[in-house]
Amino acid sequence: MGQSAAPLRRLRDRARQRFAGAERRGLLIAFEGPDGSGKTTQRKLFKTWLQSEGHDVVTTKWNSSALIKPIIKARKTVQALSPEEFSLLHAADFRHRVEQTVLPALWAGKTVIADRFLFTGLARDVARGLDLDWVLKLYQPLLWPDLIFYFAVTPDTSSRRVTATRTPNYYESGRDVTDLDDPVESYYAFIKRVIREYESLAVVFNMITIDAEQPIGEQHHKLRELFREGRSRPWSEWNLEAVVEWLALNGYGR
């Protein structure tokens, strides 16, 4: 960001050395899927397993930046967000977490598990009627996970699991865009749109689809197997810009 050629080259070299050249580098693993797909349960089991395998694990959750979350929460409480505001504030929350949590942990060689990643923003915002290309660009420079697990369930399963114990809140049920007053009815209509977007994104972004209708233990063992196969994937050069920008932000270029 705003670097002249020589420092920029140094930063690129430094980033490549840390990620592409390291024997054991930091890994970023994203868990994606609609509400009620059981990804949080799987994320917790997976984290425990990774720790038992000697990984230093950091977890980051959607909409959890200590700086931006209170701003979003206050506005969600009064149901004051338009789809654009909703999208932009979540992108700000994501950017702050990438800079403050995700990249520092990856740089330190840790394994980062993201309980939802930018694809959550894409699926929900497009389901709210926003343009995919506009939303995707908000998240630039893009940071691609090494592995993206997509927990696939049908709208019926998601709806049944979510509404079994609670009433979905205003934005979760998409009442801001469905024009339906009943939270359960609205949730079903909205999650159908979200799942449709997720399914397209899963293909475009090469996500690993997990059948989240299967028993919990079976899914967990599948994750272990997929992780063992996928962990040795080479570092993606697509991440260079995001890393270089973060290094510059933290004064590494000076």
Added chain:
Amino acid sequence: MKASWRAPGRLIAIDGVNGVAVRSTARAEIKRVAQAQRGGISTWDASGVFGDLIVADPEAGRPSARTLLLLYAADLAFRLRWEIRPAIVEGRTVAAAPYVATAIAFGRAAGVSGGWLRNLFAFAMKPDELRLVDKPPARTPHAISFVDFGCAHLSANGHSLSRRELAERARTHLRISARL
């Protein structure tokens, strides 16, 4: 994400790095408009997001230029929804002080790419008139313009340029954009 919507009123964008000068220009512009058509002045942080940032836990970490710009865009979406569009629909004239050019200049000064910035503000309606207020950054210790606020955050975050240097750079970007 094209903002193609058009309505009977007028939007005057007033941009600059000096918040005092931008506001006084906005007041003068609105005074020139016939009383019945005055829609008022829309200023930054109408939604209060930046006010909330000021009182945030210091342990939360400082926002980067991109994070500040995303928040500015969210605030602008709020201003368009509640202040600007409703007045324009009624046939009134609104002065947006600042509008998009100020934020783009701040982003360029901080090293953010022009392409990202153009996409970020693609939802904002095109102003009928754009006034650039070419005054130097204010010398007051208070951050009264978005550029002051952003530059103060970035310099405190360890940016290689001081708050004033960043603001001057933003002013230069505004001048360049005025020539284009």
